[in-house]
Amino acid sequence: MRRRLLTLGxxxxxxxxxxxxxxxxxxxxxxxxxxxTFLVFETPNLxxxxxxxxxxxxxxxxxxxxxxxxxxxxxxxTTYAKQLLSSGQFPDVMIAVSPxxxxxxxxxxxxxxxxxxxxxxxTNGAIKGKVYQLPANTQTIPTVYYNKDLFxxxxxxxxxxxxxxxxxxxxKLKANGITPFVTAGVHDSxxxxxxxxxxxxxxxxxxxxxxxxxxxxxxxxxxxFKAGATKLADLARQGYVDAKDVSRDYAAGQQAFLDGKGAxxxxxxxxxxxxxxxxxxLHVGQFAWPADDGKLVIPAFTGGGLLVxxxxxxxxxxxTFALGFQLxxxxxxxxAKADGLFPAIKGYTPPSDVGAAYKLGYDLYxxxxxxxxxxxxxxxEAGDDGMLPGVTxxxxxxxxxxxxGKKTADQVCAFLDAEWAKAAT
Numbered sequence: 001m002r003r004r005l006l007t008l009g010x011x012x013x014x015x016x017x018x019x020x021x022x023x024x025x026x027x028x029x030x031x032x033x034x035x036x037t038f039l040v041f042e043t044p045n046l047x048x049x050x051x052x053x054x055x056x057x058x059x060x061x062x063x064x065x066x067x068x069x070x071x072x073x074x075x076x077x078t079t080y081a082k083q084l085l086s087s088g089q090f091p092d093v094m095i096a097v098s099p100x101x102x103x104x105x106x107x108x109x110x111x112x113x114x115x116x117x118x119x120x121x122x123t124n125g126a127i128k129g130k131v132y133q134l135p136a137n138t139q140t141i142p143t144v145y146y147n148k149d150l151f152x153x154x155x156x157x158x159x160x161x162x163x164x165x166x167x168x169x170x171x172k173l174k175a176n177g178i179t180p181f182v183t184a185g186v187h188d189s190x191x192x193x194x195x196x197x198x199x200x201x202x203x204x205x206x207x208x209x210x211x212x213x214x215x216x217x218x219x220x221x222x223x224x225f226k227a228g229a230t231k232l233a234d235l236a237r238q239g240y241v242d243a244k245d246v247s248r249d250y251a252a253g254q255q256a257f258l259d260g261k262g263a264x265x266x267x268x269x270x271x272x273x274x275x276x277x278x279x280x281x282l283h284v285g286q287f288a289w290p291a292d293d294g295k296l297v298i299p300a301f302t303g304g305g306l307l308v309x310x311x312x313x314x315x316x317x318x319x320t321f322a323l324g325f326q327l328x329x330x331x332x333x334x335x336a337k338a339d340g341l342f343p344a345i346k347g348y349t350p351p352s353d354v355g356a357a358y359k360l361g362y363d364l365y366x367x368x369x370x371x372x373x374x375x376x377x378x379x380x381e382a383g384d385d386g387m388l389p390g391v392t393x394x395x396x397x398x399x400x401x402x403x404x405g406k407k408t409a410d411q412v413c414a415f416l417d418a419e420w421a422k423a424a425t
Contacts, residue, residue, distance in 0.1 A: 033066045034317040039081060039091040041072040044251055045273045045338050054331050058324040065317045075186055075250050092312035093322050096304045099125070099132040099382065100389040108132040109308040109319065118327055120344040125303040125382035133382060136305030136326045137341040140298055140365050141377035142192035142266040145275070148283040150178050150263040159287040162294040163200070163231075170240040173263045181235065182262030183403070184253025185246030187392075190399045191379050193241075193266035194232050196289030198378035199299035201228040204291060207375050210385060213420070220416040229409035233402040243404045258282060269361045272340030276355025286360050288368070298368025299377040302344050388423035391416070 040051045048071075055067050070091055072080045078098045084090050085107060102108050110130040116122035124135040146159070151169070154176040160166040170180035183190045202209050202224045212218045220226075235241040248256070257265040258280065265271070266289060275284055291297050306322040308315070325331060332343040333351045340358055342350075342365060350362065368374045376385060379395050387395065394416060401407035407415065 030066065032064065034064055034314040035066045035068060036092040036312065036314055036318045036321055037068045037070055038321070039070045039072060039077060039084070039094040039097065041075060041077045041096065043075075044254060045270065050334070050338055054325065054328075054334065057328050057330050058321055061324060061328075062317075062320055065314075065321055067321065075188060090309050090311070092309050092314070092318040093325075094307045094309075097133075097307055098392070099127060099307055100386065100392075102307070103127045103130070103132045103383075104389070107310055109310045109312075109315065115319070115323065118346050120346055121302045124344075125385065127383040129384075131383075133303055133307045134305030134322065134326050135303045135344060137335065138300055138302045138344045138365070139268050139270065139304065139341060139377070139380075140300045140361065140368075141268040141380050142196045142289060142299070143269050143271075143286050143361055143364065144196070144289055145257070145265045145267060145271055146285050146287070147257075147260060147263050148285050150260065151285075154178060154263070159285065160290050162290050163292045166290050167240075170235075170238070170264075174239055179242055179262035180240040180264055182253060182257040182265045183241050183245050184248035184250055184256075185400055186248075186250045186253070187379075187396045188250050188268070189248070189253040190246065190403065191396060192268055192377075193235075194228070194399050195299055195378045195380060196266050197231045198225070198228040199375050200289060200291035200297050201225070201231070203299065203375035203378060204295070204297045210376065210378075210381060210387065214384075214388070219413075220420070221410075221413040226409055226413050229398075229402060229412050232399065233405070233409055236403040236405065241403055246400050246403055268340075269342065269358075269365070270340040272355065272357040272361050273338045275357035276337070284357060286357070286364060288364060296368060296371050296373040298365060298374045300365065300368070300374050301377040301380045301382070303382045388420060390423050391419055394419040 038055065042048060051069060055069065059065055059067060077096060081091065081094055081097045090107060099108055104127070110132055111134065113122065116131060119135050121135050123131060125131060125133050150173065154172040156169045156172055160169050173180040181193065183193060205224055206212065209218055236243050245253070254274065256262060258274065274280060275282065288296055288298055305326055308318045308322050312318040327345060332345060332348055335341045336343060336350045336354055336358065340361065342362060379392060386392065398407065398412045398416060402409065402412055
């Protein structure tokens, strides 16, 4: 499922009633049933009804399993899972929680090659060679969605093909009183925008950059990453990104774009699920974040699926549920429609009735695959392909610092190198 991910350095403060509502192991499971707990998260696209229906598809096939649904209080389900672990309430099954730290601590079940045989990229997101999170979906992070009517109002007649053209479009939009880029201060909002910059400035030049960082061959203070940090800071300095918008949460950022409060929204392909709703009336186009030289670059991540606690009371039931959930055709089709996901399951094809926004995004990704232009999505990688545990949250907070002017690019680069050194020890 979606994202991958974390909010920007936000501490999740949970009141006692919230934790109490999520207590597990209550002695009320019907005789002959095996109860598991399942941590999910809700968004405008992934409603309570969405999750209930998805769970029911699996339990209908496995009537001996009952599921107690736990809901993260916000988008930072990884932090919430850590809190549940520390209080002895670690969920049996989780979705879109970062495995970093949990896996190394022996808290996650490692999937076998046989269990992963139906996945297109079975080793994606491995941690020291073992896969703890089902590599279920491919997501492009970001695609640049743009409001065609606002582009026309500003006299922009074509999609930007180079970064210079993107800045020219932003200047025209601002001159016409239009906010060029919609953002919010969370991982899943400002994060994709920065991931677009770093895809073209870092990964397009060195697809193995993160592995090289782990090996000590490159640093955040090197020229390529520093250039990407400078670009993000400059977007805010020139007024193309509004620094005040970091106070928004994810849902508010998405709604701002849907309400026409900005022209461009660098977002993961999951936005297609919202754009294809009959109630959405925007005229929206899509393009890949443009590189300086205009070469196509498609940042993408495959993973984000379900994880299982290694210490689940009913471990076999938890594994059965997780695989059943992830491989169910109805669930896959609905994840494509509701959340714009590209299921990475062998033999899977999206349903014929997917919306226009989904199809356009899927075709853009296919162009990247054909052109060998797919690179990792910076900040959204997992396992050995991603940052050391804890550093992603620092990357998130650094994005806010760059946009608000709290730190310069030089300061952010030095900060991230220092945090990396701490994580490495």
